[in-house]
Amino acid sequence: MVKPDLPGAFxxxxxxxxxxxGDEAYxxxxxxxxxxxxxxxxxxxxxxxxxDRLETKGLVSSVEQAGAPERQGRARRFxxxxxxxxxxxxxxxQATDGLRQGVPGLDPLPxxxx
Amino acid sequence: VSAPGPRWDASLDAExxxxxxxxxxxxPPAYREALLGDLAEEAxxxxxxxxxxxxxxxxxxxxxxxxxxxxxxxxxxxxxxxRNRLLGLTIALPMGLLQAWDSRVLDAGPLVMVLVAAAIALxxxxxxxxxxxxVYAAAxxxxxxxxxxxxxxxxxxxxxxxxxxxxxxxxxxxAARAESATPPLRxxx
Numbered sequence: 001m002v003k004p005d006l007p008g009a010f011x012x013x014x015x016x017x018x019x020x021x022g023d024e025a026y027x028x029x030x031x032x033x034x035x036x037x038x039x040x041x042x043x044x045x046x047x048x049x050x051x052d053r054l055e056t057k058g059l060v061s062s063v064e065q066a067g068a069p070e071r072q073g074r075a076r077r078f079x080x081x082x083x084x085x086x087x088x089x090x091x092x093x094q095a096t097d098g099l100r101q102g103v104p105g106l107d108p109l110p111x112x113x114x
Numbered sequence: 115v116s117a118p119g120p121r122w123d124a125s126l127d128a129e130x131x132x133x134x135x136x137x138x139x140x141x142p143p144a145y146r147e148a149l150l151g152d153l154a155e156e157a158x159x160x161x162x163x164x165x166x167x168x169x170x171x172x173x174x175x176x177x178x179x180x181x182x183x184x185x186x187x188x189x190x191x192x193x194x195x196x197r198n199r200l201l202g203l204t205i206a207l208p209m210g211l212l213q214a215w216d217s218r219v220l221d222a223g224p225l226v227m228v229l230v231a232a233a234i235a236l237x238x239x240x241x242x243x244x245x246x247x248x249v250y251a252a253a254x255x256x257x258x259x260x261x262x263x264x265x266x267x268x269x270x271x272x273x274x275x276x277x278x279x280x281x282x283x284x285x286x287x288x289a290a291r292a293e294s295a296t297p298p299l300r301x302x303x
Contacts, residue, residue: 028152031152044153045141067151074147077144077147
């Protein structure tokens with residue numbers, strides 16, 4: 001049985017971007033990672049709204065670091081995926097994969113190597 | 115990332131401040147500085163690459179596209195918080211009043227009635243006016259103090275008066291527990 005409150009599609013993308021970025025996962029970097037890797041042009045507001053939702057659910061945590069000159073002295077907030085976040089992401093990806101399997105034209109995914 | 119070049123100027127600073135005034139109220143306080151800092155950082159890069167006008171356009175575009183998801187997020191937050199407070203209020207107010215009635219407060223004289231009414235109203239007001247758990251704790255401490263005074267000054271036995279305090283505390287606890295699921299609203303160190 002799949003949990004009903006699994007992260008949505010954009011939330012999954014943000015979680016994956018945060019995981020990919022590791023210690024460098026802050027708002028702007030996440031936005032750029034989404035654009036570069038997923039071709040998704042998200043606004044900073046959309047990224048922060050999603051990160052806020054994920055933090056509320058306990059799927060990510062964040063810590064603030066002091067400002068820098070290139071940011072006009074404003075602080076950076078770095079995010080990392082929590083253990084429940086990783087588990088929720090794994091479940092969501094498995095659920096998608098379970099649905100995908102056996103669908104004509106998607107099994108295996110076009111372009112995927114065996 | 116290198117420091118801003120000569121193309122980051124006062125007009126870009128003014129634009130950033132303007133956007134901050136517009137978007138600020140929509141962003142959870144803990145994220146406000148970070149979001150504006152990200153905007154400044156990326157705009158500085160655009161300014162160095164494409165000039166100040168392009169950076170200004172980029173910032174405005176980001177602000178316009180950021181507003182809808184931030185408004186939606188704010189609305190969701192407010193609905194959740196209002197629901198939590200109403201839940202706490204539903205427990206604190208009616209249950210407190212019922213217990214006060216059961217404690218024969220009406221037979222205890224006007225002073226005791228006022229003290230008990232204040233003891234029930236204090237946590238309920240805290241729930242309506244704030245979402246701060248520290249205020250909840252202070253309100254409950256005040257309520258317990260008022261009930262203790264009521265207990266001391268009345269010659270009439272008020273056997274269930276302690277339950278009034280328990281019920282109001284339970285209402286506050288329920289609301290505070292639900293509020294704790296919204297960590298970004300509390301600015302973090």
